[in-house]
Structure formats: C-alpha cells, structure tokens
Amino acid sequence: EDQVTQSPEALRLQEGESSSLNCSYTVSGLRGLFWYRQDPGKGPEFLFTLYSAGEEKEKERLKATLTKKESFLHITAPKPEDSATYLCAAFNAGNNRKLIWGLGTSLAVNP
Amino acid sequence: GAVVSQHPSRVICKSGTSVKIECRSLDFQATTMFWYRQFPKKSLMLMATSNEGSKATYEQGVEKDKFLINHASLTLSTLTVTSAHPEDSSFYICGTSGGTDTQYFGPGTRLTVL
Secondary structure, eight states, rough: EEEEEEEEEEEETTTTOEEEEEEEEEOEEEEEEEEEEOOOOOEEEEEEESSSSSSSEEEEEEEEEEEESSSEEEESSOOGGGOEEEEEEEEEEEGGGEEEOOOOEEEEOOO | OEEEEEOSSEEEEEOOOEEEEEEEEEESOOOOOEEEEEEETTTEEEEEETTTTTTOOOOOOOTTTEEEEEEETTEEEEEESSSOOGGGGGEEEEEEEESSSEEEEOOOOEEOOO
C-alpha cells in the first residue's frame, strides 16, 4: 500500500536554529512529491514540487530535496513566522491526481 | 502560485439543514477540482474529484447524495452538504488544478452543525 510518513510529528526550535523535516515514502510509480505549509485554520499553501532523485528546490529559508526513498525540508535560520504545519504529499502516474498525504510536522519557532 | 477562494469561511447551521460551500479559482482555469475534509490534527481526506462539466468521482465511503458537488465552470465548484448532522462538522478544503500536477488550495470552510 502506498504510504507517506513524516517525522518528527512535532518540532520546537529556537529562532536561528536550523533543522530538517523528513518525509519518507513508499509509493509505486512515484511521479512527484509536494511540500505544503499549513497555518492553523487555513488551507495548505504550496511550497515545492520535486520530480526526480537529486532534485533540490529553494525558497527563502527553505530547501527541499528528494532521494529515491525520502524527501527533506531543510529550514535554515528559522524565524517565528516559519511556525506552521508542514505537509508532504506524493502522487503517482495513475489515480487521477489523487495525493497520498503524510500527517505533517508541526513546527514551532521560539523567538 | 494560483489564488483560490472559498466562501463562506465559517458557517454554523442547525441539524437537518443544507449548506453550500463555494470554491473559486481567481486567476486560472481549474480543469479539475478536489474536495477534502480535515479533522483536527489529521491530514486531508479526499472526498471527491470533479472535472469541469462532468460528474464528480467520489471516494469510497463518501455518500454522493449527501455531499453534492457541482463543477459547472472552469472557475467555480460548489459542495452542498445536504441534511447536515453534527458528525458532518469539519474543516472543508477545496483543491484546484489547471492541468498541471500541482494542486492549489482554498483557505477552507469551518462547518459547525448544531
């Protein structure tokens, strides 16, 4: 069964303390993987799409990477406004674009 | 990224009434729209997928007569929760796709059924 697992479930950082969030997947025929940010009471906000192992994408303090088994979201020198839940979702070639979601990592950045 | 709106953002209704939620793609044509519900501290659960002008495809366990979906244009989809009950209380989110792989999401609608 296709599955996406995110770790840790929750992470608390001090402002400026860099870290990484993990998204491991077992998805047959993986076509790509998304990272989203979700604030409380809001819909997910698109961050990155990764398609192939070795690919990297960057946006401000965030960098997403992809291997054949997992993806990482690296957060460099985070700020309190980076506090949110980060969701990872995979999709394969079939399934009418149905996404396979992880449960997310809740990130809190203390000032 | 694409801009997607949902209306209303929050609704409270009495048990037995029907509620309509609108999802609009404001700056692109959404050929495919998705409706999700999300429970507290849980991930998004896909309810149905609709392509413009076609009937929606519902996920297993989702009652199509209870959750009516209309995708009449490339910018608008509606979800109507018919005869709502307290167990239908949830956070409903629409996702949109304009033919690429990426889904863009609306801000969500909090439904509370009393």
